[in-house]
Amino acid sequence: MNEVRPGAVLIKGLVLFALANVAFAYFNPPVGKLSIYNWLIPGRERVPYEREVEYYDISHTVPIYEDMDAMYRSTILSRPKGENEFRIFLIGDSSAWGFQLRPEETLVGQLNTLNLKTCDGKQIVVYNAAFPLPYVMKDLLIMDKVREYDPDMFLWTITLDGFRNRTIFTDYFLDPYSTRVRELVGEYQLANLDIDKLAAQTFWDRTMIGQRSRLKKMFLLQLHGLGWSATNLDYYYQGYLPLSQDQSEDELFFGSSEGGLGLDNSLFDVLEAGYRLAGNLPVLAVNEPIFIASGENSDIRYNEFYPRWAYDEYQAYLENWMSANHHEYIDAWDFLPSSEFTDTPFHRSPAGETAFAEYLAPQILNLSCTK
Amino acid sequence: MTIVQLGIFALVAILIGQLKKSRELAILAASVFVLFWLQPSQQFVSLVFWIPAATIGLTIFTWLLVSTPESRVWEVNWPSILVIAVVVLLIDLNQFFGLETIYMTTTPRLWMIGTGFIVYISFLMAATRLADKLKFLLTAVFIGIIFLLVYLKTPFLISKSFELIYALRGQESPAEAHYIFSWLGFSYITFRLMHTVRDFQTGRLPALNLGEYVNYVIFFPSFTAGPIDRAERFVQELRTPIALADQDWLEAGKRFFLGMFKKFVIADSLALIAINEMLVNQVHSAAWMWFFLYMYSLRIYFDFSGYTDVAIGLARVMGVRLPENFASPYFKPNLTLFWNSWHMTLTQWFRAYLFNPMTRWMRTKNISIPLIIFATQICTMSLIGLWHGVSWNFLLWGIWHGVGLFIQNRWSEFVRVRTTSPLPPRRQLLLNAGGIFLTFNFVSLGWLFFTLPSPQIALLAMSKLFGIGL
Amino acid sequence: MSVEITSTLAKHIAEKIIKQPSRVITPDEPIISSGLIDSFSLMDLALYVEDTFGVRIDDTELNATSFDSLDQLASLIQSRKA
Numbered sequence: 055m056n057e058v059r060p061g062a063v064l065i066k067g068l069v070l071f072a073l074a075n076v077a078f079a080y081f082n083p084p085v086g087k088l089s090i091y092n093w094l095i096p097g098r099e100r101v102p103y104e105r106e107v108e109y110y111d112i113s114h115t116v117p118i119y120e121d122m123d124a125m126y127r128s129t130i131l132s133r134p135k136g137e138n139e140f141r142i143f144l145i146g147d148s149s150a151w152g153f154q155l156r157p158e159e160t161l162v163g164q165l166n167t168l169n170l171k172t173c174d175g176k177q178i179v180v181y182n183a184a185f186p187l188p189y190v191m192k193d194l195l196i197m198d199k200v201r202e203y204d205p206d207m208f209l210w211t212i213t214l215d216g217f218r219n220r221t222i223f224t225d226y227f228l229d230p231y232s233t234r235v236r237e238l239v240g241e242y243q244l245a246n247l248d249i250d251k252l253a254a255q256t257f258w259d260r261t262m263i264g265q266r267s268r269l270k271k272m273f274l275l276q277l278h279g280l281g282w283s284a285t286n287l288d289y290y291y292q293g294y295l296p297l298s299q300d301q302s303e304d305e306l307f308f309g310s311s312e313g314g315l316g317l318d319n320s321l322f323d324v325l326e327a328g329y330r331l332a333g334n335l336p337v338l339a340v341n342e343p344i345f346i347a348s349g350e351n352s353d354i355r356y357n358e359f360y361p362r363w364a365y366d367e368y369q370a371y372l373e374n375w376m377s378a379n380h381h382e383y384i385d386a387w388d389f390l391p392s393s394e395f396t397d398t399p400f401h402r403s404p405a406g407e408t409a410f411a412e413y414l415a416p417q418i419l420n421l422s423c424t425k
Numbered sequence: 426m427t428i429v430q431l432g433i434f435a436l437v438a439i440l441i442g443q444l445k446k447s448r449e450l451a452i453l454a455a456s457v458f459v460l461f462w463l464q465p466s467q468q469f470v471s472l473v474f475w476i477p478a479a480t481i482g483l484t485i486f487t488w489l490l491v492s493t494p495e496s497r498v499w500e501v502n503w504p505s506i507l508v509i510a511v512v513v514l515l516i517d518l519n520q521f522f523g524l525e526t527i528y529m530t531t532t533p534r535l536w537m538i539g540t541g542f543i544v545y546i547s548f549l550m551a552a553t554r555l556a557d558k559l560k561f562l563l564t565a566v567f568i569g570i571i572f573l574l575v576y577l578k579t580p581f582l583i584s585k586s587f588e589l590i591y592a593l594r595g596q597e598s599p600a601e602a603h604y605i606f607s608w609l610g611f612s613y614i615t616f617r618l619m620h621t622v623r624d625f626q627t628g629r630l631p632a633l634n635l636g637e638y639v640n641y642v643i644f645f646p647s648f649t650a651g652p653i654d655r656a657e658r659f660v661q662e663l664r665t666p667i668a669l670a671d672q673d674w675l676e677a678g679k680r681f682f683l684g685m686f687k688k689f690v691i692a693d694s695l696a697l698i699a700i701n702e703m704l705v706n707q708v709h710s711a712a713w714m715w716f717f718l719y720m721y722s723l724r725i726y727f728d729f730s731g732y733t734d735v736a737i738g739l740a741r742v743m744g745v746r747l748p749e750n751f752a753s754p755y756f757k758p759n760l761t762l763f764w765n766s767w768h769m770t771l772t773q774w775f776r777a778y779l780f781n782p783m784t785r786w787m788r789t790k791n792i793s794i795p796l797i798i799f800a801t802q803i804c805t806m807s808l809i810g811l812w813h814g815v816s817w818n819f820l821l822w823g824i825w826h827g828v829g830l831f832i833q834n835r836w837s838e839f840v841r842v843r844t845t846s847p848l849p850p851r852r853q854l855l856l857n858a859g860g861i862f863l864t865f866n867f868v869s870l871g872w873l874f875f876t877l878p879s880p881q882i883a884l885l886a887m888s889k890l891f892g893i894g895l
Numbered sequence: 896m897s898v899e900i901t902s903t904l905a906k907h908i909a910e911k912i913i914k915q916p917s918r919v920i921t922p923d924e925p926i927i928s929s930g931l932i933d934s935f936s937l938m939d940l941a942l943y944v945e946d947t948f949g950v951r952i953d954d955t956e957l958n959a960t961s962f963d964s965l966d967q968l969a970s971l972i973q974s975r976k977a
Contacts, residue, residue: 060674277697281704284713629953655955748960762930765959773958776934781954784938798935834933842914 079260085269086123089132090276095283097130099157100182102275102282104290118275119185120230120268122199128275131181135204140176140422143200145193145328146211148186149342149400152407154294157182159404164411165418173423180209185227188216188400190324191247192227194238197331207422208332209414211342213400214368215359217320218308219246229253230268242327246319294397299349301357307364315364317371329381336421339383341372343390343410345399357399384417386410426463426649426732428689434459434645434739435681442669442742449636449663450508452644452743457481457512459645460610468587468605474517474532476608480643481509482545483570487618488638489553490563491625496632505636513538567622574615577608579815610648612812616774617642621656623778631657637664646739650732652750653770659745667744677741684734692728699724702878705886714890721876722869726755729768755868758860760826760833763868771809780805798834803827813875818883822874829867898922900948900969907943912936922966927959944968950975 091097102118102125118125126132135141144150144162152160158167162182170178183200185192190212197208228235232252239249258264282288305311329337344365345357355361369387376383394406402410441451460477467473489497517532533541555562576582584604591598621638624630633641633656641659642648699721700714708714730751740747754767764772780801787797803824810823848856870890873883888894905920912932926932932940934957941952950972962968 057671058675060671060678063675063678273694274697277694280698280716284710284717285704285707287707624955627953629955759930761933765928765930773960776958777955780934781938781957784935785942785954788938788942794935801935834935837933838914844915845917 075261075263078262078265079257082260084123086121086125086272087127088272089124089127091128091279092130092133095279097133098128098279098282098288099130099162100151100160100288101125101129101185102278102288103151103186118268118271119227121272122196122231124272124275125185126183126200126203128279129182131183131200132203136177136179138176140172140178140206141204142178142180142207142209142418142422143183143197143203143205144180144209144211145197146184146342147188147213147216147400148184148398149402150184150211151182151186152184153186153289153398153401154291154396155402155404155407157288159407161402161407161411161414164407165415168411168415170415170419172419178418178422181205184211187227188213189220189227190216190321190328191235191244194324194328194331195228195231195234197328198234198238201331205335207335207418208328208337209418210328210337210339212325212339213342213344214365217317217322217325217368219248219320238327242323242330244321244323244327246321246323297345297347297357297392297395297397297399299347299352299392301347301349301351301355303351303354305354305361305363307361310364312361312363315367317368322371322375325375326379329379337381338414338417338421339376339381340414341369341383341385341387342400343386343388343402343406345392345395346388347392359399382421384414386413389413428685430463431685431735435742438646438739438742442667442744445667447504448667448744449640450504452663453505453636453640454508454512456640456643456645456648457509458516460643460648461513461516463649464609465607466605467607469590471533472606478513478538478541480608480610480614481513481639484614484618484639484642485509485635486549486552487566487622488633488635489549490566491621491630492634492638493632496634502635505634505639508636509639563622563626567619570615570618570622574611574812575815577611578812581815610643613648613651613653614642616653616771617656619778620653620774624656629657631660633660644740644745646736647747650729650736651768651770652733652736652748653774654748658748662745665744669742669744673741677738679738680734680741681738684731684736684738687727687731687734689731692724692731695720695724695727700873700876700886702882705877705882705889708889709895711890711892711895714886718869718873718886718890721872722755722865725872725876726751755865756861757864758857759837760829760864760867761837763864764826764830775805775809779808795835799831802830802834806830817880818874818877821880821883822871825871825874829871897966897969897973900972901965903947904940904944904965904968907947908932908940911943912939920965922969923964925959925963926965927963944972948972948976 131143142165150161152162155163157163160182162180165178165180172178183196185196193210193212193216197210229252232249232254235247235252236249238244239247256264262269307315310316325339344360346352347355347357353362356365365387369385372383373385389410390402390406394403394409395401396403437455441448441455444451460480461474464473464477467476517535517538520532520534552562583606587604587606588598621630621633621641637660638656640663641654641656644654644659647654698717700717704717705714708717733750737747737749748770750768750770752766752769754763757763757766783801783804784797787800804827806827807820807823810819810821810826813819813822847853870887873886874880877883877886885894901922905922908920908926908931909918910916913936920926920931924931927937937957941957944950944952952971956962956971962971
């Protein structure tokens with residue numbers, strides 16, 4: 055019998071581990087595409103999203119923005135397209151994702167309930183591709199990614215907050231995709247996006263050790279799928295306080311006062327990039343409804359996010375920009391009464407979503423037929 | 426314990442294993458330090474220091490009572506006393522090194538531990554003088570330890586005493602949920618102390634010097650979660666000169682890494698899909714309920730047996746073989762065999778010091794056999810349950826198993842007297858498989874009482890498992 | 896001597912404890928870890944040994960690590976008698 059030497063076992067183990075890490079970094083395998091969703095368990099109706107650690111074992115979800123493969127493979131969006139299917143992907147922020155709503159109550163759920171058909175008889179199926187972060191650059195990255203799941207059209211909800219040019223430092227979503235972000239910035243000449251602070255991935259970052267947090271989350275996402283599958287709950291419904299009609303007298307919008315909004319230097323070029331990226335696929339942009347207060351100081355502010363001057367300026371700018379660039383869009387900013395908002399000035403109630411879906415349906419049908 | 430802490434333990438254990446001399450003292454120093462290091466934060470910050478100090482104080486005191494005059498001589502014990510004193514003093518002096526935030530919140534001022542030390546020594550001297558004259562002192566200590574354990578395990582008593590302390594200080598007491606009090610390792614230390622006291626009384630305890638005794642009680646790989654060794658076995662390991670062969674390293678490495686994997690990868694993952702109160706409320710399918718229940722059964726096994734593997738591996742590189750605690754418990758065809766292979770060192774302890782004496786005593790009286798079996802099983806299992814914490818849940822868990830063991834015992838008896846020849850192998854195999862299935866499910870259902878926060882939730886879960894109230 | 900002890904024990908166990916007189920228990924067969932004798936019967940066995948051989952087996956010794964076969968039990972008995 056061969057003697058086994060403990061030292062040799064240890065060294066062999068360490069060498070194999072190191073080799074595995076180097077190989078992982080070198081080949082960069084698309085491990086995110088491994089998923090038990092849509093296979094052992096049904097796919098989710100929207101991307102998993104939950105940020106409080108203590109809710110993990112309740113809502114069975116983890117935010118996994120580091121790996122969009124894993125994120126979208128866990129949803130029904132990644133299913134193969136049906137023969138007679140016309141796929142619309144909804145791109146947007148938390149109001150599109152459906153905070154405080156069950157999947158069937160969201161805009162996507164309500165649009166599918168309407169059972170729309172294109173003029174050539176195809177079944178319209180709307181999929182939720184939104185991720186809860188108001189930021190058009192994140193939207194562009196997502197549109198770029200989900201192209202591989204064969205969309206026929208994009209529905210894109212936007213609002214002023216998403217066009218703010220923030221420091222990259224706070225935009226956690228972009229960091230894991232720094233390489234692709236740089237490519238997109240070059241391809242579409244996105245002059246206003248400050249990419250200097252964007253992290254550059256080193257070889258070390260790409261090893262299994264460097265990627266351990268992403269790998270762990272991907273694994274947890276599969277495990278949480280079991281809890282989700284058993285309970286059909288993909289969000290922790292914690293309740294909320296209704297919005298107040300009274301506003302503060304603060305006139306500032308993220309530190310700027312009237313005249314300092316600087317929309318010329320904001321991320322409208324990203325919006326244009328979205329249209330170009332979609333190519334010949336139709337894009338229906340919608341300026342999403344906001345809560346319009348009627349109480350104290352409502353002459354100063356529409357809501358806790360937007361002072362009147364800032365939003366008015368944005369709205370006018372958007373209108374000019376759209377017509378100058380020959381895009382069709384819907385401005386639904388005042389479409390809903392203030393009673394149809396839930397915990398923030400953007401999140402809509404189930405009844406609000408029903409009305410909003412019915413409002414958008416004709417425009418969607420219209421645009422889906424122009425092909 | 427965190428992965429980093431266990432990694433540090435491994436390095437320390439390997440270094441200690443390399444010592445040709447003074448291995449016992451090095452283990453003692455490490456164990457005393459770890460006792461202080463792992464003690465979690467407390468409502469009253471000073472207790473972070475005083476609780477481990479009390480553990481050592483109690484251990485030394487018990488040693489004085491259960492040691493022979495020959496093993497109590499100064500010449501044998503001064504190195505151990507010095508090591509303990511130096512480690513405790515260094516931990517206290519840490520306040521001057523400014524490392525308090527790294528491993529401990531705060532340590533008492535020097536004059537405080539000086540006073541504490543003097544008071545303790547005077548107490549010891551008085552007690553040793555009395556010890557030879559008053560035999561009941563030993564029994565008193567035995568009972569005292571039980572009372573302390575009951576106190577520590579009863580949330581009601583803990584919160585009452587907190588209220589009392591706040592009242593005495595004239596302060597408003599915070600909400601009950603905020604009472605943080607834990608005596609790290611006491612559950613296991615109790616068993617070791619009680620075993621030595623009992624064996625000393627029956628004249629079966631070998632003579633132990635101070636270092637050996639303290640090492641046995643607070644041996645750092647096993648003091649928080651077992652296995653519960655026996656003193657005579659442990660010191661034999663300690664007294665044998667260490668000679669690590671390749672086989673020891675392989676075995677130790679295998680146990681350590683396998684244990685870490687079982688605990689931190691398998692068990693911690695299963696924790697996310699193991700049954701809990703939220704799932705009981707949210708799940709509306711019996712099949713899924715069974716799935717989550719089974720995941721809990723696996724989780725608790727991998728967590729506990731994983732930690733045992735780590736402890737066994739750590740001890741092995743220091744030349745100490747700890748006893749096994751698990752032997753494939755979920756593959757046992759009946760409940761008796763399950764309990765012979767689940768947390769074995771605990772059940773052996775209860776058998777030796779409760780079940781056997783009780784059975785022996787009842788056998789000498791004219792009591793019917795089924796009644797003896799019923800009474801001893803229920804008593805033993807209830808106490809094992811209550812040892813985890815004084816609550817209805819743990820009591821019900823104990824009774825569940827006590828009743829299960831009784832029924833299984835009677836059924837086996839019933840079958841056995843009617844079986845004349847051995848079964849054909851195929852039927853025996855089938856019977857075993859059926860037994861394993863039944864036992865695993867019975868144990869799993871029992872875990873509901875163990876893990877869910879109240880008997881009501883446990884009963885809700887049980888009804889949902891059987892399709893009622895979904 | 897040892898054979899005598901093991902056969903006496905084997906006979907007692909088969910007839911009185913497991914109540915299958917025809918069952919043959921070999922001297923090296925595990926009787927505790929196999930579950931043949933449960934913890935209650937183990938105490939009965941200890942009481943029988945005490946009565947028959949005049950040797951005390953302590954409560955803490957009634958487990959598979961002290962003895963698991965009749966051979967081991969017999970040598971324990973002999974060592975106590977000596």
